[in-house]
Amino acid sequence: MSALPVQPRRSAGTSTAEDSALQVAVVGVGFGGLGMGVALQRSGIHRFAIFDHASDVGGVWRDNTYPGCHCDVPAHLYSLSAQPYRDTRIRYPSQPQILAYLRSVVANHDLGRHLRLGAAITQATYLDDQACWELITGDGERVLAEAVVFAVGQLHRPHLPEIPGRDTFTGPVFHTARWDHDVDLCDKDIAVVGTGASAAQILPHLTQLARHVRVFQRTPHWVLPKPATGFGPITRTMLRLPGAHHFYRHSLGVGADAVLAPIMRRGWSARPTEWAARRYLQHQVSDPVLRAKLTPHYPLGGKRIIFDNHYYRSLTRPNVELVTEPITGINPNGIQTAGSTTHPADAIIYATGFKASEFLLPIDVRGRGEISLHQQWRNGARAFFGLAVPGYPNAFLIAGPNSFNPAGSNPAMKQHQIDYIIDCLRWRDQIGTAAIEVSHEAMRAHQRWLDDALAHTVWPAVTPSWFKHPTGRITNPWPASTRRYKRLLRRHAPARTFTAHSTRTTATTPNPTPARQPENPSVHRRTAC
Structure with a gap:
């Protein structure tokens, strides 16, 4: 990617x-x-x-504070290329460590003066006559911007299943992403609904506190062990060598692309990895009845793979019960399952994931002619490589539809999207236009390729899955490797795939000195961008 600056754009008659x-x-x-x-x-x-509704940075790593919360991707891979992880002690970071890392990104890159925390964007409308975006905050403030980048992610709005009587339960109830630290769970009967990654991470903690834990499972997950959280002495010494951190980061990325990505397409690594997962389950769980309940009946990779060393062992503890009968209702005292069995509970914890297929909600996004993005996406979201949609000039997405990487580093995917967005803004300036948007032809060609690629994965036959919209459309995962994503973006340069929407009234001044934004700037109403 070129390092040339993107030129600030000014309309005719623009004042200071x-x-x-x-x-x-x-x-x-x-x-x-x-x-x-x-x-x-x-x-x-x-x-x-940079706007956000909350009072701190961090996104999901700010919101998820449940006990045991950590990342199942090595930290060297789960970091930004602008500030690569270089700790020689920790391989898999915890939630507090990741949050501290993101705060350090703000401090080290002087982003604090650009933050608009506590300012939730509720509406975003493209103004055709001004070739810019009008954003409205929850407080009613009006903000104008030449371009908008939505980087809200996919896993930030907790999903609560629709269960009859859900609101009648009289004890504490909360989602893992909204953990209530004021609730005392010691010596209590606790119901955990869900068996995904968050459930696997909280269970070891709950088993040490609770009198009894019942885990309600709808579908078992494939589980693989992961290396130790910390590096050993030999690795620590090697990481002190010049270039070692960069080499290790690169090796992790290559390994994920070569071994994990093919699993999603039943490639060469699928069978041996599935064999390893079955052996791990057999080694961890000796009870054949429990082991049968925990054995998935869908291909490895059909749902997101859980990497964890303690989940299976926790399920074998005497104060833990795995319930696989379907939940039929909730009453004031507990959870009912098929056969009218009531499982008493003092507290219910939902480990039921997120509304991942509802991209950008609750923001009301409207493009040219005030077309509604969410109306367009009512049968499942689509976007050009997950980062742009025809009809929405100068609007970009990070972690948009079909750009979640279930087999590698999502920060790396986001970095490729960021680089591409910068190229788009640079190209817009170079051709002297006020707005650009991805062409319908490019979108159709990409969707044809994507549909074919998704059809050759393990995901179409697996339900239910947060990878899918309720209509059945696969909306979230990327069906190839990180390297393939980067390579395809390079083939689809903005000049080949985007079109100019309107023309500037004046030429850009060569190599201008960008205006420095003051601390906590207030954005004033204006009549043109």
């Missing part, structure tokens, strides 16, 4: 006061939003703001 309109508005303060902020600064764009 009007420069308060943003060049770019970024929505979201997780890996994608902060990474975008760093890239904007490095590209010479300084008139931008």
